[in-house]
């Protein structure tokens with residue numbers, strides 16, 4: 146059980162940051178994951194009142210505050226239509242509707258959970274992550290960067306481009322964590338991300354380079370799918386073995402590439 | 407610490423600990439229709455409306471709802487109609503899952519959701535250990551007027 150002595154709802158991200166860096170404190174996004182941990186902290190900093198629950202369409206981008214819940218990808222008129230409902234479809238695979246009504250964009254991205262479905266999907270879209278102190282990162286760089294100090298995820302910005310997209314996953318049941326997930330986007334370039342490896346999602350750079358300038362056809366797709374499964378590192382966990390993930394990866398990448406062909 | 411919450415349209419001042427979970431607080435104050443199943447956000451049995459939206463009360467800190475509105479099944483006038491249809495369709499066995507299911511389904515009615523695929527996506531988190539779901543689905547489809 147998680148225990149804390151004080152529960153504070155700061156009115157600004159600045160106040161939240163000051164608390165975070167001066168006390169034994171932890172940020173609460175949705176609280177859904179934190180609530181399952183077994184820890185003692187002094188101060189819980191709930192961001193609910195810190196004005197981070199915004200969705201703004203600005204020119205060719207959408208900015209999404211870190212306290213926006215995942216269900217907004219299915220309910221908000223702007224987010225649900227983004228990339229022809231790509232993020233709506235991905236979000237609807239995450240947990241239950243009730244849980245999606247509390248889990249947040251910040252709580253999904255900041256901890257870089259390996260099982261995350263949304264992280265894999267965002268990796269193939271032009272997405273930027275804004276941290277209060279450390280500034281702006283592409284989602285790809287954010288996932289690779291080890292922050293030197295605690296920070297607060299303020300918002301993400303997704304650029305609207307003309308991309309074809311596909312998301313594939315395998316689960317033991319509809320309601321479980323992904324054993325493996327794959328996202329692909331295709332504009333001028335093809336992007337391929339693999340998550341649930343079980344480590345956090347990453348892009349398949351070598352294969353993306355191999356596909357550069359090529360037209361997708363069934364032969365090339367077959368070759369690319371095999372390449373991804375050889376390039377991406379997998380590991381064993383309670384859900385699946387490394388070898389199983391490798392085989393599944395090849396099949397999912399093939400399906401995803403065929404969808405965007 | 408004290409929090410002020412409107413529960414089923416009644417203003418309440420509740421005494422809580424900073425790390426109390428909403429489900430525990432609601433049950434402590436007598437809202438026994440809100441039940442504990444998995445306690446990890448996976449079964450939907452503890453569902454209540456927070457500012458009108460279905461949420462799992464087992465996964466929310468009570469301190470968060472200070473100044474907000476909670477509705478349990480008792481606060482939903484439409485609940486009686488759905489409960490009646492559930493009984494008619496033989497969709498209750500032990501009935502433990504019913505309050506959470508009813509709260510979530512009444513929300514779908516407010517949104518006028520009538521497509522079966524969408525209904526399934528929104529109700530996937532309401533587990534039932536007894537019925538096998540078939541009777542529940544018949545009742546829910548009737549209540550929502552699902553398009554055939």
Ligand SMILES: Cc1cc2nc3c(=O)[nH]c(=O)nc-3n(C[C@H](O)[C@H](O)[C@H](O)COP(=O)(O)OP(=O)(O)OC[C@H]3O[C@@H](n4cnc5c(N)ncnc54)[C@H](O)[C@@H]3O)c2cc1C
Pocket residue numbers: 171172173174175176177178179180181192211212238239240247248249250251252253254255256258260261262263296297298299320321322323446447448
């Ligand atoms: C039972 C269960 C099953 C799940 N299954 C899936 C699944 O199948 N697929 C999937 O994609 N996800 C799944 N998730 C994860 C879920 O999508 C969220 O990632 C998770 O619940 C965290 O979101 P939260 O908003 O509740 O964050 P919290 O629990 O509040 O926080 C998680 C961590 O992030 C930190 N944090 C939160 N917000 C910020 C911020 N703005 N800035 C800095 N740090 C922050 C917190 O301090 C904490 O360390 C599951 C979660 C649970 C509890």
Ligand code: FES
Pocket residue numbers: 441442443444445446447448449450451452453462463464465
């Ligand atoms: S008790 Fe809350 S979801 Fe199961």
Ligand code: FES
Pocket residue numbers: 497498499500501502503504533534535536537
């Ligand atoms: S009727 Fe028993 S759990 Fe649903």
